[in-house]
Structures are given as structure tokens and as C-alpha cells.
Amino acid sequence: MSEHVSSPRFYFLIFAALIVLTGVTVWVAEIDLGAANDVVALTIAVTKALLVMIFFMHLRHSTRLTVLTALAGFFWLAILILITMSDYVSRGVILPVPGK
Amino acid sequence: MDYTTEATTFKSPPVTAPERPNYLNAGYTLRSWLLTLDHKRIAILYLISVSIFFALGSLFAMMVRLELLTPSGDLLQPDTYNRMFTMHGIIMVFFFLIPAIPAVLGNFLLPIMIGAKDLAFPKLNLASWYVYNLGGAFTLWALIHGGVDTGWTFYTPFSTTYSNTHVIAVALGVFINGFSTIFTGLNFIVTVHRMRAPGMTWFRLPLFIWSMYATSLIIVLGTPVIAITLLLVAAERLLHLGIFDPKLGGDPVLFQHLFWFYSHPAVYIMILPAMGVISELVAAFSRKRIFGYRIVAFASIAIAVLGFLVWGHHMFVSGQSIYAATVFSVLSMLVAIPSAVKVFNWTATLYEGSVSYETPMLYALGFIGLFTIGGLTGVMVATLGFDVHVHDTYFIVAHFHYVMVGGTIMAYLGGLHYWWPKMTGRLYNSFLSRISAMLVFVGFNLTFFPQFILGYLGMPRRYWAYPPEFQVLNVLSSAGASVLGLGFILPLCYFGYSLFKGRRSIDNPWGAVGLEWDTTSPPPTFNFDVIPVVTHGPYEYNPEQVHRVTHPEEAAVV
Amino acid sequence: MSSVAADPHAVHAHAQHHPSLAHQFDNLDQQRESSTLGMWIFLVTEIMFFGGLFTAYVIYRSQFSAAFQAASHHLNVIMGGANTAVLILSSLTMAMAIWAAQVNRRKLIVVFLILTMLLGATFLGVKYFEYKEKFTHHLVPGPNFEFDGPDPQHAQIFFSLYFIMTGLHALHMIIGIGVLTWLAVLSWKGRFNSEYHNPLECAGLYWHFVDIVWIFLFPLLYLLGAHAH
Numbered sequence: 082m083s084e085h086v087s088s089p090r091f092y093f094l095i096f097a098a099l100i101v102l103t104g105v106t107v108w109v110a111e112i113d114l115g116a117a118n119d120v121v122a123l124t125i126a127v128t129k130a131l132l133v134m135i136f137f138m139h140l141r142h143s144t145r146l147t148v149l150t151a152l153a154g155f156f157w158l159a160i161l162i163l164i165t166m167s168d169y170v171s172r173g174v175i176l177p178v179p180g181k
Numbered sequence: 182m183d184y185t186t187e188a189t190t191f192k193s194p195p196v197t198a199p200e201r202p203n204y205l206n207a208g209y210t211l212r213s214w215l216l217t218l219d220h221k222r223i224a225i226l227y228l229i230s231v232s233i234f235f236a237l238g239s240l241f242a243m244m245v246r247l248e249l250l251t252p253s254g255d256l257l258q259p260d261t262y263n264r265m266f267t268m269h270g271i272i273m274v275f276f277f278l279i280p281a282i283p284a285v286l287g288n289f290l291l292p293i294m295i296g297a298k299d300l301a302f303p304k305l306n307l308a309s310w311y312v313y314n315l316g317g318a319f320t321l322w323a324l325i326h327g328g329v330d331t332g333w334t335f336y337t338p339f340s341t342t343y344s345n346t347h348v349i350a351v352a353l354g355v356f357i358n359g360f361s362t363i364f365t366g367l368n369f370i371v372t373v374h375r376m377r378a379p380g381m382t383w384f385r386l387p388l389f390i391w392s393m394y395a396t397s398l399i400i401v402l403g404t405p406v407i408a409i410t411l412l413l414v415a416a417e418r419l420l421h422l423g424i425f426d427p428k429l430g431g432d433p434v435l436f437q438h439l440f441w442f443y444s445h446p447a448v449y450i451m452i453l454p455a456m457g458v459i460s461e462l463v464a465a466f467s468r469k470r471i472f473g474y475r476i477v478a479f480a481s482i483a484i485a486v487l488g489f490l491v492w493g494h495h496m497f498v499s500g501q502s503i504y505a506a507t508v509f510s511v512l513s514m515l516v517a518i519p520s521a522v523k524v525f526n527w528t529a530t531l532y533e534g535s536v537s538y539e540t541p542m543l544y545a546l547g548f549i550g551l552f553t554i555g556g557l558t559g560v561m562v563a564t565l566g567f568d569v570h571v572h573d574t575y576f577i578v579a580h581f582h583y584v585m586v587g588g589t590i591m592a593y594l595g596g597l598h599y600w601w602p603k604m605t606g607r608l609y610n611s612f613l614s615r616i617s618a619m620l621v622f623v624g625f626n627l628t629f630f631p632q633f634i635l636g637y638l639g640m641p642r643r644y645w646a647y648p649p650e651f652q653v654l655n656v657l658s659s660a661g662a663s664v665l666g667l668g669f670i671l672p673l674c675y676f677g678y679s680l681f682k683g684r685r686s687i688d689n690p691w692g693a694v695g696l697e698w699d700t701t702s703p704p705p706t707f708n709f710d711v712i713p714v715v716t717h718g719p720y721e722y723n724p725e726q727v728h729r730v731t732h733p734e735e736a737a738v739v
Numbered sequence: 740m741s742s743v744a745a746d747p748h749a750v751h752a753h754a755q756h757h758p759s760l761a762h763q764f765d766n767l768d769q770q771r772e773s774s775t776l777g778m779w780i781f782l783v784t785e786i787m788f789f790g791g792l793f794t795a796y797v798i799y800r801s802q803f804s805a806a807f808q809a810a811s812h813h814l815n816v817i818m819g820g821a822n823t824a825v826l827i828l829s830s831l832t833m834a835m836a837i838w839a840a841q842v843n844r845r846k847l848i849v850v851f852l853i854l855t856m857l858l859g860a861t862f863l864g865v866k867y868f869e870y871k872e873k874f875t876h877h878l879v880p881g882p883n884f885e886f887d888g889p890d891p892q893h894a895q896i897f898f899s900l901y902f903i904m905t906g907l908h909a910l911h912m913i914i915g916i917g918v919l920t921w922l923a924v925l926s927w928k929g930r931f932n933s934e935y936h937n938p939l940e941c942a943g944l945y946w947h948f949v950d951i952v953w954i955f956l957f958p959l960l961y962l963l964g965a966h967a968h
Contacts, residue, residue: 093831106958110965160490170801424899
């Protein structure tokens with residue numbers, strides 16, 4: 082059996098990190114940073130998600146195929162969101178016509 | 182090859198050696214079938230289910246073509262006509278075209294072709310069949326209560342707000358059916374990764390497996406999106422939420438983005454397995470390895486990936502941004518390239534091959550021609566400037582029927598004819614089967630080629646009446662549909678007959694190469710008496726070494 | 740690189756047939772790797788499933804940010820934040836349940852599974868109060884929806900998405916609790932140990948995934964209007 086066993090203390094540390102990050106995201110949200118609010122909130126969310134995936138979900142000790150699978154899921158979601166957004170964002174954009 | 186003697190297969194089976202234990206005679210009770218974990222039995226269960234839905238979908242097609250014999254709407258009420266084409270589309274797309282090749286041929290062959298005893302998750306496999314039928318039950322319930330009239334595309338706000346039909350029931354039926362497909366795709370991916378026989382490296386896999394793998398990738402990545410979209414449609418309809426209804430601040434184009442994100446890759450779910458079948462047929466009946474094996478394998482993956490980037494080409498006239506439309510148009514042309522590469526490679530395989538014209542090959546050759554036409558017209562409609570004129574006309578209808586019927590259904594029939602002796606241990610009447618193939622080919626072209634012209638001349642799709650100048654072409658099309666229908670009914674007869682009175686087949690009636698042909702016809706429950714150790718690639722045809730069955734009498738057990 | 744799946748020494752493996760080894764697999768490693776991969780693929784389908792909702796959210800939010808901010812302001816950040824902490828804690832207890840299996844401590848598996856379920860139930864309890872509050876304040880989309888703000892139509896869309904996204908998430912939690920109940924029973928009966936605990940691992944993956952969905956839902960839904968006082 083090639084399974085790696087993490088210690089309870091280690092899991093607790095990850096848990097603590099997640100709680101701290103939650104606190105930070107709530108605290109930052111109370112401050113008006115304009116557009117940066119979204120960026121900070123999403124960055125913290127992604128970090129928390131990565132902590133859960135790598136340590137709680139054992140991606141750290143998983144095969145390359147499993148890691149690739151997980152990444153592919155998020156990549157495909159990005160395709161869905163970004164390409165759909167590209168339609169909405171580019172409506173009403175008027176590019177200069179050569180010669181005019 | 183002496184074709185005339187093949188008509189002699191009407192004889193009852195000769196007295197033979199006692200039947201060996203195989204997956205068919207391992208239990209005759211209903212329970213042994215309904216609770217089976219054997220992927221081969223599940224494939225047969227699916228064969229029965231998809232055939233029933235195909236017959237149902239064909240009935241609706243028949244009603245459509247009957248109505249369109251005359252320019253005025255004189256057979257059906259307009260609302261009824263809407264329900265006819267809608268139910269035809271929904272049943273054919275979701276309950277036949279998407280599951281047929283993967284769930285019937287894929288389920289049966291995939292473990293055998295990779296040298297495994299079964300799929301990775303046999304219970305999940307059985308569950309997928311039950312879930313398929315559950316989804317079908319919802320749809321049938323809706324059908325009995327009048328069906329749905331939204332078009333298979335469920336565009337909002339008609340489907341969410343204005344339609345007076347059982348949209349929620351059908352949406353739920355398709356939603357549930359989606360899980361069936363997801364279970365199959367998931368099972369296939371894990372099986373191919375983890376359960377190949379010793380020595381079966383990725384590049385020794387038959388191209389059918391590469392196609393099933395690529396198809397499965399699309400299934401798991403795309404199907405959930407239509408699932409949530411239909412759930413939203415049902416929720417909006419039930420609770421008047423307004424997510425897609427402009428009157429309540431919603432956006433119908435958002436529905437279209439979410440819908441087509443899945444539904445475009447769905448067409449690749451329909452065609453990739455078909456292409457996989459064709460690779461097997463072309464190799465077997467040219468007695469040659471497929472030209473450019475690795476390119477064809479990579480092309481399958483390329484189609485799966487690129488297929489996710491082009492969905493906006495269904496929305497050229499929906500109000501999408503012109504820049505997004507242009508990018509989608511260019512990307513759509515790119516995705517044609519790997520498909521074309523495959524057609525070139527099959528053709529190159531045929532060149533200087535030892536080609537024979539048994540029924541499966543007739544279907545394969547038909548596929549190559551018809552898929553080419555369908556694919557080329559696909560590039561035409563991918564062209565933004567052209568599509569704005571032919572969108573929502575019969576040109577589109579013709580295009581997709583060329584690829585889905587001329588493509589997928591031909592491949593499915595070809596595959597059934599090729600692997601029938603393997604699956605059932607019986608031979609069918611090859612004279613009748615060749616006649617059938619001809620009827621399908623002729624009937625298909627007669628039905629759908631006039632529709633290209635009709636669309637180009639401006640006849641809109643989903644219309645129950647049309648200007649009288651279009652009648653001749655419509656009559657041709659409906660006549661063709663009758664011939665096509667006959668071509669589909671005949672196999673029911675001779676396949677059915679073969680099950681009871683057909684001559685028993687030898688293990689490898691075609692003299693083909695592949696792990697499935699190394700085991701018995703029908704195979705034993707666990708596929709192999711001894712798990713093979715693979716030492717060479719697929720399609721190792723060597724005319725001197727591999728005995729070719731030249732006379733049909735040799736294919737039968739004596 | 741394990742590209743070849745079957746154990747070349749399968750001859751003697753057949754003699755040591757483990758009771759938890761399913762017939763289609765050659766050895767426990769292959770079975771474990773297969774079930775883990777299979778579960779991750781299922782989670783990918785869940786990512787895309789929730790993903791459709793996130794897409795709708797992103798599109799509407801980008802177009803109607805003022806209405807969305809105003810609507811979001813009505814959500815209770817304290818309850819949402821507390822629920823976030825509850826779910827994170829439940830992920831810890833879930834991970835501990837698997838650890839307990841890895842070190843062969845049967846009773847601890849059950850303890851941690853029950854703790855996870857209790858935390859999940861707490862989450863659902865808080866959600867119930869949140870939903871009730873929305874109902875009282877006429878913020879449930881439909882004929883009784885009332886919103887005093889400049890763009891009630893798009894505020895209603897925010898709430899439609901809020902209820903659908905958190906509702907679907909809650910449904911996943913309920914299913915998760917159901918699965919954990921069944922696994923707790925199996926664990927009590929001694930079904931899992933250091934050699935075999937695939938179902939626990941798979942349930943853990945599912946549970947953590949549901950946690951991750953909430954990790955994204957919380958800032959997107961609750962913190963959007965946090966500074967719009």
C-alpha cells in the first residue's frame with residue numbers, strides 16, 4: 082500500500098489557515114477598494130480551495146492523472162465563463178474603420 | 182467472392198457441437214438480465230432500449246414528412262406539427278444518437294478490446310441503463326400528455342414562459358438521461374486508464390477505443406452544463422423566476438450560451454464514436470492498418486477539445502457580439518481540420534488495400550461519402566456571411582442530417598452488422614443486408630439532398646406550410662424518407678430472424694484482427710479464458726499469415 | 740508510470756483474494772486508484788454543473804453590478820461567515836475520519852463521521868434561518884417579492900440565483916449527510932481499515948468539494964455588498 086498518512090496536527094494547521102483566510106476575506110470586504118475587492122476576494126477563495134484540494138483531498142499524494150483531472154475541470158469552467166463573457170464584453174464595441 | 186450462395190442462409194442451423202458457455206447462455210431468467218453486471222448484457226439491454234426510442238423518433242419524422250407533402254398545412258394543426266418535430270428531435274438526439282454507439286457497441290466492445298474482464302464500475306454501468314429508462318419514462322409521460330412544442334433547443338422565453346406544453350417533464354427527462362450518459366463516460370475513462378491488459382499501451386489501442394475515450398471526455402465536461410440549464414428552465418417555468426425572460430430582466434441569449442456550450446460538443450459525442458467504428462470497418466475490410474494511426478488518434482482528442490470552443494456558431498443571428506461571432510466562425514473552421522484528416526486517412530487506407538464489399542463495408546464507404554458532404558456543408562455554415570442567409574432554413578436541417586444520419590446512423594448500422602456475429606454468435610442474411618444498405622443510402626440521399634436546395638432557396642425550417650414552388654423538392658424528400666424507412670425496417674427482420682434461425686458463426690467470421698476476434702463468438706462472461714498479453718499494435722493485417730474467409734460457408738460453424 | 744494496469748504477478752494474486760476486492764479488478768491498488776479517479780471525474784462533472792450557475796452569476800453581475808450589490812447587502816454576512824467556518828471545520832473532521840481509517844481506529848472513524856454530519860446539519864440549520872429571514876423580508880423571488888431600490892428586476896435575479904445556488908448546494912449537503920450516515924454504519928461494523936477505505940475516501944472527496952463550492956459562494960454572494968453601507 083502506497084498511501085501517505087498525514088498527521089492530525091497537520092490537518093489542524095490547514096484548518097487554521099482556512100479560518101484565518103476566511104476572516105481576512107470578510108475584513109477586506111468591509112473596506113471599499115473598488116475593483117480590487119473582487120480580485121482580493123477571488124484570490125483568497127482560490128487559495129482556500131487549493132488548500133482544501135491539495136491537503137484535505139490528498140491531491141498532494143495523488144497520481145498525475147488525478148491532478149490533471151482536477152485541473153481540467155476548473156480549466157473547462159474557465160472556458161465556459163470567459164468565452165461567454167467575451168460575447169457580452171465585446172458588444173457595442175466599435176472598432177475604427179480604416180480610412181474613416 | 183461468390184455472392185449468390187449467400188442467399189442460402191435461410192436454412193435452419195445444422196446439427197452442431199453443443200453450445201459452449203458464453204455470456205448469453207449464462208442464465209436465462211429475467212432477473213439474470215435485469216440485475217446483470219456483465220457489460221455485454223448491459224449492451225444488449227441498451228440495444229433494445231435505443232431501438233425502441235429510434236422507432237418512436239422515426240414515427241414523428243414520418244408525421245413531419247407526411248405533412249410536408251403538400252404546401253398547405255392540411256394534415257396537422259400547426260401546434261401539433263410543432264410537437265412532431267420537437268419530439269422527433271428530442272428523442273433522436275438524446276435517446277438515440279447520443280447513447281447508441283457508446284452504450285451499445287462501446288459497452289460491449291471496450292473491455293474486450295483492451296483485454297479487460299469488465300468495465301471499472303459494473304454496477305454504475307447497470308445503473309446507467311436504469312437511469313436512461315427513467316429519463317425515457319419522464320419523456321414518454323410528457324409525450325402521452327401531448328408532448329412539447331419548443332423545438333429540441335428549448336429556446337427561452339418560449340419554453341419558460343409561453344409554451345403550454347409539458348416542458349418541465351421533458352426537461353427533467355433529458356436531465357435524468359444526462360446522468361446516464363455521464364455514468365457511461367466516467368466508466369469508460371477510468372476503464373481505459375486503469376484496466377488495460379498487460380502490454381496494451383496507449384498506442385496499441387484500436388482507434389475505436391481512442392474515439393470512445395475522446396467521446397467520454399466530452400461527455401463528462403459538457404453534459405453537466407445542459408443539466409443545470411434545463412434545471413434552470415424548469416425552475417423558471419415553475420417559479421416564474423425570470424432568469425431567461427426579458428420581461429423579468431432576464432437574458433434569453435444567456436440561455437443559448439449555456440445550452441449550446443453542451444449541445445455543440447454533443448454533436449461530437451454523436452460523431453466521434455461513429456468515426457471510431459469506421460476506422461475499425463475500413464481496416465478490417467481493406468485488410469490494412471489504418472493509415473496514420475497516431476494522427477487519427479490525436480485527431481479524435483483534437484475534435485473533442487476544439488469542439489468546446491465553437492458553440493457560438495449556433496448563435497450567429499441571436500444578437501451575439503459580431504466579434505465573438507467572427508472568432509467562433511474561425512474556430513469552427515479549425516475544428517473541421519481533424520475531421521477532414523480522418524477522412525483522408527481512411528481513404529489512404531483504402532488505397533492499395535484488399536477491399537471487399539460486405540455489408541459493414543458498404544456502410545463504411547457510404548459514411549465516408551456522406552460525412553464528407555455533411556462536413557463540407559458544415560464548413561459552409563461555419564462561414565458567418567453564408568450562415569446569416571441559411572440559418573433556420575432547410576440547409577441547416579440537411580447539413581445536420583447528413584452528419585447525424587449519413588454519418589452516425591450509417592456507422593452504427595455498419596458496426597452492428599460487423600459485430601453482430603460476435604455479439605450473438607449468429608450470421609444474418611447478407612443478401613438482404615446489402616439490399617438494406619443500398620436502400621438506406623439511396624433513401625437517405627433522396628430525403629436530404631433536396632433539402633439543401635430547399636434551404637438555399639429560402640424554405641425555413643420548423644414551418645408547417647410552405648410556398649407551392651417548393652413542393653416538388655418536398656415530395657422528393659418525403660419519398661426518400663419512405664425508402665429510408667424501409668432500409669431501417671429490414672434489419673429488424675433479418676437480425677431478428679438470425680437470432681432464432683440464423684446459422685451459427687465461427688469465432689472470427691470476417692478474418693479480422695483485434696482482441697475481440699481472438700475470443701469466442703459469443704464471448705464468455707468474463708471475456709477471455711485467459712487474459713491476453715499484448716505484444717503488437719492493432720490492425721496487424723498480413724495477407725499471408727491471417728487466414729481470410731473468402732467463402733461465406735466458411736463463416737458458419739459446421 | 741503505471742500505464743499497464745494489470746499486475747503481471749496476477750497468478751498468485753488470485754490465490755489471495757481479498758474480501759473487498761471486486762471481481763473486475765486485479766488488486767487493491769488498482770481498485771483504489773480506479774475509485775479515486777472515478778470520484779474525481781464525477782467531481783469534474785459537479786464543477787461544470789455548478790459552473791453553469793456561476794456563469795449566469797458572473798454575466799448578470801457584470802452587467803447589473805449596482806443592483807447586485809444592493810441586493811447582496813441584504814444577506815447576513817455573520818451567518819454566512821459562521822457557516823463558512825462550520826463547513827471548514829467539517830472538512831477537518833472528514834479528513835480526520837479518513838486518517839482514523841488509515842491508522843485502524845474503528846471507533847474514531849465513526850466519531851469523526853458523526854461530527855462531520857452534525858456540522859453539516861448545523862450548516863443546514865443556519866441556512867434554514869437565513870431562508871426564513873428572506874421570506875419575512877419579501878426577498879423570495881415570485882409574486883411576493885418586494886425590493887426598495889432602483890433596479891428591483893435585477894435584484895430579483897440576484898435572489899433567484901442566490902436561492903438556486905445555495906439551494907442546490909444545500910441539496911448536495913443533504914445527500915452528503917445521507918451518504919455519511921450509511922458510511923458511519925459500515926464503519927461501526929468494521930468494514931474499513933488501513934488496507935481498504937475507498938468509500939470513505941470518495942465520500943471525503945465529495946464532502947470537500949461541497950465545501951469548496953461554498954468557499955466560492957460565500958464571497959460572491961455575501962461579500963459583494965459588504966462595503967456598500
